[in-house]
Amino acid sequence: MFHMLKNSLLKQPSEEDPDEGIKDLVEITLKKMDHDHDGKLSFSDYEQAVREETLLLEAFGPCLPDPKVNKYYFH
Template sequence: MNRKKLQKLTESLTKDCKHLFRGFDKDNDGFVSVSEWVCGLSVFLRGTLEEKMKYCFEVFDLNGDGFISKEETFHMLKDSLLRQPSEEDPDEGVKDLVEITLKKMDRDHDGKLSFTDYEAAVREQPLLLEAFGPCLPDPKSQKEFEAQVFKDPNEVSEV
């Protein structure tokens, strides 16, 4: 498969995944190695709920300190929500949503989400896996990617 075809395939798989790089770059060296790429794709395509929870938590933990803070939550939700031009203070609704989210997910009530808090909330309500924005491919993109990648190499046409 040529570079252009691979790039197009991976773009379709990750088009809504804004923070993909951070989740794949496990050693935080600013590069995604081949092994990091393969491991990342493994989680994307065949990952267990546990693997997907760990991946999403790492993506949402913007500063890498092991917690999702109120500020990180605000930043992610602010980027994820559509705003109405008529709103006086568009951030007010986001602040309310952050409070509701923390109330729902912060099990130890310390004002931030640990992986334990996040995991318990997701196990109780799986829709919370991507509570702060998309970071996993949608099922349609995943199926299209797999269909192209796992085709007989003799049948692969150029894109």
């Protein structure tokens, strides 16, 4: 998860550990998605989290169609 989210934040020149923000983001993401609180992200945890918040799909890379494309094809 760290590697997928690594390029999602801008690095600040004043940061001592540039990966600290990414580590925090991973921790927050795991807390939000780990529904059974076992410290692991199972497929059922992932599926439930994505059903509740579809934008979590985009957090790991662009995979949803552009809103214009979505409107054209799905409405």
